Amino acid sequence: SSSAKGFGVTNAYHQPERLGSDRWAAMIAAYHSTQSAGLVVVAGTALTIDAIDNSGQHLGGIISPGLGLSRTVLASGTNIDFDVADTISPNLFSQTTEQAIASGTHYALTSLIDYAYRQLDEQFSNSASKPTCYLTGGDAEQIKETLQCPYIYEASLVLKGLALIATEA
Numbered sequence: 001s002s003s004a005k006g007f008g009v010t011n012a013y014h015q016p017e018r019l020g021s022d023r024w025a026a027m028i029a030a031y032h033s034t035q036s037a038g039l040v041v042v043a044g045t046a047l048t049i050d051a052i053d054n055s056g057q058h059l060g061g062i063i064s065p066g067l068g069l070s071r072t073v074l075a076s077g078t079n080i081d082f083d084v085a086d087t088i089s090p091n092l093f094s095q096t097t098e099q100a101i102a103s104g105t106h107y108a109l110t111s112l113i114d115y116a117y118r119q120l121d122e123q124f125s126n127s128a129s130k131p132t133c134y135l136t137g138g139d140a141e142q143i144k145e146t147l148q149c150p151y152i153y154e155a156s157l158v159l160k161g162l163a164l165i166a167t168e169a
Contacts, residue, residue: 007032007164012058023048023061025161029154030134031056032164037124039117041151042158043137045069047109049116054127059120064112067139070105109139110146117149 002024004016009031013019022042027050030040040050043066050061065073075081080097092107094100113133120131133149136157144153154160 006168008035008056009052010055010057012060019058019061020048022158023050025159025165026050026134026136026157027052027058027161028164029157029161030132032161033134034132036129036132037120037127038132038134039113039120040157041113041133041135041137041140043067043109043135043139043143047112047137047139049113051116051120054124062112062116064109066137067105067109067142070108071101074101074105106143106146110143110148113143114148 001017001021002011002013002019004011007028009024009027011019011024023040026040026042030038031052035054035056037054038052040048040052042048045066045068047064047066048061049064051059053059064070080101092103094103113135117131117133124131130150133147133151134157135144135147135151135153136155140153140155144151
């Protein structure tokens with residue numbers, strides 16, 4: 001479970017144990033790699049975005065439905081019958097309802113990530129370096145090509161964080 005502080009990172013949550021352990025492990029690995037401000041994006045069932053400052057202080061996070069969940073809920077709520085698993089992230093403007101749902105949910109997530117990065121970049125505009133954006137999770141492969149912000153794709157970021165945590169156990 002997450003703790004109040006560890007491995008150079010200070011958790012912003014008032015109840016640190018309520019922060020998902022996957023998010024905590026990913027933040028530890030990301031901060032350990034750069035020792036600087038950044039975003040940690042885990043794209044899975046939920047999309048989580050956590051911000052860290054240059055000193056390792058967790059600034060807080062964002063949680064949004066991930067691609068599959070967004071598509072399933074939208075299709076279900078509008079009684080559209082299609083296989084969400086077969087839907088790819090197409091061009092922005094689509095010619096079918098199914099592809100339009102895939103496009104809308106895809107770009108909603110990437111736009112959120114880009115917006116969070118711009119906000120963090122503005123906050124640290126006086127810093128010598130730009131924030132780093134780490135991208136991981138099962139849906140990261142699908143969304144990474146349409147991100148506007150610079151990112152580092154790290155498929156095993158959570159596992160790297162767990163390995164760091166295990167060294168102290």
